[in-house]
Amino acid sequence: MKRILIVMFLFLIFWIILAEKISFEVAVLGIFICLWTYVFNHGFNVILTKNFWTLDKIRHMIIYLFILVKEIVIANFQVAKVVMSRDMKITPTVVHFRTRLKSDLNRTILANSITLTPGTLTVQMENDLLTIHCLQKDYVEHVLNSKFEKILLKVEE
Amino acid sequence: MKLMLIAIFLLGGLFFFSVGTIGLLRFPDLFTRAHSAAKCDTLGAVLCLIALMMHSGINYSSVKLLLVLIFLWVTNPTATHLIVKAVFVKKDKHKKIDGVR
Amino acid sequence: MIEKLLIFSTIVLSFTVILCMIRVIKGPDAADRLMAINVIGTKIIVLISIVSFILKETYFIDVVLVYALISFIASTAIADFIEKMGADKE
Numbered sequence: 368m369k370r371i372l373i374v375m376f377l378f379l380i381f382w383i384i385l386a387e388k389i390s391f392e393v394a395v396l397g398i399f400i401c402l403w404t405y406v407f408n409h410g411f412n413v414i415l416t417k418n419f420w421t422l423d424k425i426r427h428m429i430i431y432l433f434i435l436v437k438e439i440v441i442a443n444f445q446v447a448k449v450v451m452s453r454d455m456k457i458t459p460t461v462v463h464f465r466t467r468l469k470s471d472l473n474r475t476i477l478a479n480s481i482t483l484t485p486g487t488l489t490v491q492m493e494n495d496l497l498t499i500h501c502l503q504k505d506y507v508e509h510v511l512n513s514k515f516e517k518i519l520l521k522v523e524e
Numbered sequence: 525m526k527l528m529l530i531a532i533f534l535l536g537g538l539f540f541f542s543v544g545t546i547g548l549l550r551f552p553d554l555f556t557r558a559h560s561a562a563k564c565d566t567l568g569a570v571l572c573l574i575a576l577m578m579h580s581g582i583n584y585s586s587v588k589l590l591l592v593l594i595f596l597w598v599t600n601p602t603a604t605h606l607i608v609k610a611v612f613v614k615k616d617k618h619k620k621i622d623g624v625r
Numbered sequence: 626m627i628e629k630l631l632i633f634s635t636i637v638l639s640f641t642v643i644l645c646m647i648r649v650i651k652g653p654d655a656a657d658r659l660m661a662i663n664v665i666g667t668k669i670i671v672l673i674s675i676v677s678f679i680l681k682e683t684y685f686i687d688v689v690l691v692y693a694l695i696s697f698i699a700s701t702a703i704a705d706f707i708e709k710m711g712a713d714k715e
Binding site for chain 3: 527530531534535537538541542544545546548549554557558561564565568569572573576579580584585588589591592595596599600602603604606607608609610611613614
């Protein structure tokens with residue numbers, strides 16, 4: 368019951384943002400559509416597993432977001448420098464490495480944030496083996512002991 | 525002051541968009557092109573949308589732009605990953621078949 | 626002043642879209658073309674949202690949301706197609 372209420376609340380916020388106003392008919396229609404959506408997407412509620420929303424985890428996730436943005440800005444300028452230089456010194460390499468993360472959601476977050484930073488690109492992910500394509504050899508060390516994985520390990524505890 | 529901030533963010537976004545396009549044209553193969561495309565998707569789009577959000581102020585349309593921004597950050601790496609994986613799996617098969625021969 | 630800036634950015638963005646079309650036409654493989662089209666999709670998303678502020682029509686932002694959804698679905702579908710096309714050839 369608690370799960371349904373949380374999901375309905377999130378869906379309703381989304382509906383009100385789309386509808387751009389709060390009135391009686393919008394709310395009634397919204398509750399109807401949200402129930403409908405909940406019934407159809409019953410199996411996909413990954414974020415609503417037990418003890419996901421503890422304070423400690425939320426704090427770590429916010430720190431994670433800030434580090435992600437910082438890394439992305441730094442990597443963007445590095446890759447921009449490579450693109451604008453006259454002789455592009457690129458040494459593409461492919462790295463395999465195993466993560467220590469257990470849950471599928473955290474692995475997906477790690478793979479997506481590796482792809483989101485320019486210069487590194489997740490090519491394939493099978494269980495815990497990630498295949499990563501790097502633009503330059505210097506990035507390999509960044510990938511192998513990445514800051515992302517350390518924080519996600521803390522989130523998982 | 526607000527105008528200056530908007531101009532800086534918008535021009536920064538345009539800079540990253542054009543650098544990404546130049547990279548898309550200059551790099552030699554698919555994987556390196558994907559790096560360049562990722563740059564467009566992340567910082568270029570985000571800086572432009574943040575500039576528009578500042579211009580709009582706090583109302584429903586800026587919240588919608590924030591939704592678009594989050595959606596782009598979640599889906600674009602996924603799409604890039606899928607395209608690259610499709611090619612990588614194909615190349616891998618070629619290698620294995622050559623090895624068998 | 627702000628309108629001139631917005632119009633300038635739409636012109637620059639359209640120019641980069643045309644440059645991307647070179648890669649779409651030239652690209653040796655289907656995957657290269659799909660990558661370039663993905664980039665063009667992102668640019669169009671930004672372009673429509675800038676145009677909505679130039680014309681002061683806020684409902685264009687709904688168009689942006691739907692466009693983002695459809696472009697993502699199209700990219701995944703065509704990537705899946707490319708993967709299967711390779712499997713059939715062998």
